[in-house]
Amino acid sequence: MADDTRTITQEQWQHAELIWEYHRMHHPARPCDVAVALGCNDIGVAEHAAERYHSGLFPLLVFTGGNSPSTAGVFPRGEAVHFRERALALGVPDASILVETKASNTGQNITYSHAALLADGVLPDSVLLLCMPYMERRAYATARKQWPDVEVVCSSAPLGLRDYAKRAGDAGAVIDMMVGDLQRVIEYPRIGFAIEQEVPQPVRDAYDSLVASGFDSRLIQR
Structure with a gap:
């Protein structure tokens, strides 16, 4: 990824980290077939x-x-x-x-x-x-x-958002992608692509705030 050129505020980081933790399923490691x-x-x-x-x-x-x-x-x-x-x-x-x-x-x-x-x-x-x-x-x-x-x-790799974004080299793009993934978590069950999952209101509020701030390049265009 290219170097990030956007300034990310502390509030935006907080919203992004809330969404990051929601995306992580936190499944215990266990053997699978x-x-x-x-x-x-x-x-x-x-x-x-x-x-x-x-x-x-x-x-x-x-x-x-x-x-x-x-x-x-x-x-x-x-x-x-x-x-x-x-x-x-x-x-x-x-x-x-x-x-x-x-x-x-x-x-x-x-x-x-x-x-x-x-x-x-x-x-x-x-x-x-x-x-x-x-x-x-x-x-x-x-x-x-x-x-x-x-x-x-x-x-997945046991990294926090900031460490992952630093490794990726473009924090803005990472936030764009995870916002896009959250939109798909919300929208895809309606069209039969995925099961329905509860999205807590604070996560939805964080999503709305980041989209309004311009982290929208990975959104599905309706």
């Missing part, structure tokens, strides 16, 4: 997947994702391809990795990964979803809708 790492523009997801693999939480890992406008320049050969290469470099054996290279959104990440596992003869009862921290809740809601017969556990 398989893991699915969702493609994105953050190679840290692949690194977290490797760490969780070496912790013994799952025997088989699916990397899913082709390209989107926000990732084509970062991962020109596709998100899953680059994620696999990073995991291999971190010691995950190739025999423990499946690669799905066609998905271009979160719903496809879930359904295409399910299909790839079925094609490999794997019928899991539990799935560890690995993703960016602010994407946990939307990934969970999508998986519960699109793959309802498995238990879903979420995991």
